[in-house]
Amino acid sequence: MDREDAGSGDGASEAPIGEATGEQDAQDAQDAPDAPDGAAPVATRHGRLPRHSGPRTAVKLVASTAAVLLVSAGAVAAYAAADLVGSVGSVGTGVTLANEEILEGVPDIGAMDGGLSFLLVGSDKRPADGSFGDPEVDSGVLNDVNMLLHISQDHSHVEVVSFPRDMMVAVPECPDPVDPASGPLSAMSEVPLNSVLGHGGLGCVVMTIEQLTGTKIPVGGVVEFKGVAALSSAVGGVEVCLVDPIDDEDSGLHLPAGRSTIEGYDALAFLRTRHSVGDGSDLARIASQQAFMASLARTLQSSGTLSDPVKLYSIAKAVLSNIELSNYLQNPTVLMSIARTLQDVDLSKIAFIQYPTAEYGDGQHVIPADSAEAVNLALQEDRPVVLDPTANDNSEFGTAAADPAAEAAEAPAAEEAPATAAPGATATAPPAEQLPPDITGLTGDEVRCTTSNEG
Numbered sequence: 001m002d003r004e005d006a007g008s009g010d011g012a013s014e015a016p017i018g019e020a021t022g023e024q025d026a027q028d029a030q031d032a033p034d035a036p037d038g039a040a041p042v043a044t045r046h047g048r049l050p051r052h053s054g055p056r057t058a059v060k061l062v063a064s065t066a067a068v069l070l071v072s073a074g075a076v077a078a079y080a081a082a083d084l085v086g087s088v089g090s091v092g093t094g095v096t097l098a099n100e101e102i103l104e105g106v107p108d109i110g111a112m113d114g115g116l117s118f119l120l121v122g123s124d125k126r127p128a129d130g131s132f133g134d135p136e137v138d139s140g141v142l143n144d145v146n147m148l149l150h151i152s153q154d155h156s157h158v159e160v161v162s163f164p165r166d167m168m169v170a171v172p173e174c175p176d177p178v179d180p181a182s183g184p185l186s187a188m189s190e191v192p193l194n195s196v197l198g199h200g201g202l203g204c205v206v207m208t209i210e211q212l213t214g215t216k217i218p219v220g221g222v223v224e225f226k227g228v229a230a231l232s233s234a235v236g237g238v239e240v241c242l243v244d245p246i247d248d249e250d251s252g253l254h255l256p257a258g259r260s261t262i263e264g265y266d267a268l269a270f271l272r273t274r275h276s277v278g279d280g281s282d283l284a285r286i287a288s289q290q291a292f293m294a295s296l297a298r299t300l301q302s303s304g305t306l307s308d309p310v311k312l313y314s315i316a317k318a319v320l321s322n323i324e325l326s327n328y329l330q331n332p333t334v335l336m337s338i339a340r341t342l343q344d345v346d347l348s349k350i351a352f353i354q355y356p357t358a359e360y361g362d363g364q365h366v367i368p369a370d371s372a373e374a375v376n377l378a379l380q381e382d383r384p385v386v387l388d389p390t391a392n393d394n395s396e397f398g399t400a401a402a403d404p405a406a407e408a409a410e411a412p413a414a415e416e417a418p419a420t421a422a423p424g425a426t427a428t429a430p431p432a433e434q435l436p437p438d439i440t441g442l443t444g445d446e447v448r449c450t451t452s453n454e455g
Contacts (some may be wrong), residue, residue: 123143143196147161160290227323229268243257250276383432388439
């Protein structure tokens with residue numbers, strides 16, 4: 001099956017981290033495909049997205065940010081604090097999520113029962129300056145990227161689950177982000193996942209993934225085009241590996257075979273490219289994105305970025321300036337707590353998982369596979385996962401393993417670190433969940449290379 005994106009376009013119409021959308025994609029978001037016989041009808045009430053506006057951050061927030069991020073950079077503290085005034089809240093006020101109240105009174109994310117889950121959504125909304133096409137014509141406000149980050153309660157393992165944009169899902173009733181007092185937006189059945197952001201905003205996407213996985217998600221954020229470029233530059237670039245050179249005019253990606261360190265708009269192009277990688281589907285693009293994320297994790301740990309206040313400030317500014325965060329994440333000390341947690345997790349215990357899917361039957365969309373229950377169970381029970389080593393090799397949309405000999409020669413010597421339990425951690429670790437062989441992915445210590453095609 002050719003898993004082409006709905007209404008795929010060329011050139012500037014590609015989506016960030018996601019796919020070209022354009023006018024047809026925007027229409028597809030409103031006109032979901034007919035459900036199979038016996039399925040519940042799709043609700044007709046359309047969701048609405050709010051216009052983001054609101055005051056800048058309070059003095060208390062600025063003071064706490066400066067105190068945490070700039071403890072070793074006192075000479076520039078005054079400038080940096082003033083600079084963050086224009087960063088925090090610049091993409092709108094925080095979004096209220098249905099389950100964020102479970103974090104009230106929790107002193108540390110390690111004390112949260114079952115760990116912490118964060119949903120990052122990549123939107124294809126075009127910037128107002130027209131740098132990625134006409135925002136009134138090319139934008140569909142579709143959530144083309146949906147990544148669930150789960151940090152275990154004892155901080156011993158992390159799972160990052162990617163949900164395909166073309167997966168058909170059921171959407172529960174969601175609060176209207178424009179007029180909450182008017183009552184909830186209607187529930188829907190069997191609609192593309194990437195249509196949910198335009199229906200009911202981030203809160204509705206979160207509730208949809210919660211219903212799908214059975215996992216509570218108290219925090220989240222939405223990132224758009226320029227945010228991806230800014231974040232990749234803030235960490236100093238990310239190394240990627242290509243089996244063959246890629247020249248993709250649609251996304252603007254032009255890279256040679258082998259290793260390249262990319263940032264800014266090159267990184268954005270790498271995460272957007274679809275037609276030139278794997279089998280040309282969105283599932284192949286997810287595999288490339290996971291290889292990028294694994295490399296990013298290695299970069300953050302090896303460079304000491306997450307333990308360097310000056311570098312961390314640069315990342316914090318990029319995050320606060322470019323990501324619309326839910327209310328609980330508006331506090332920079334919470335962001336710092338999450339960053340420090342990720343710094344200490346063994347890379348082999350950071351798993352990037354592609355949510356397994358099966359054919360939907362229309363040649364375009366997919367549905368959750370039966371094996372998805374194994375992923376759901378691991379998230380619900382805060383278990384680490386074990387990926388099947390043959391899964392990627394047997395997949396038509398996977399990536400290729402890097403040269404093991406070269407990797408061994410380049411790998412730094414491992415250092416033994418004493419195990420420390422986080423607040424609220426249990427004495428006995430839960431058993432790992434062995435994932436079925438149809439679930440692809442990789443761990444943070446694994447280098448995989450993007451495979452190209454003639455597309």
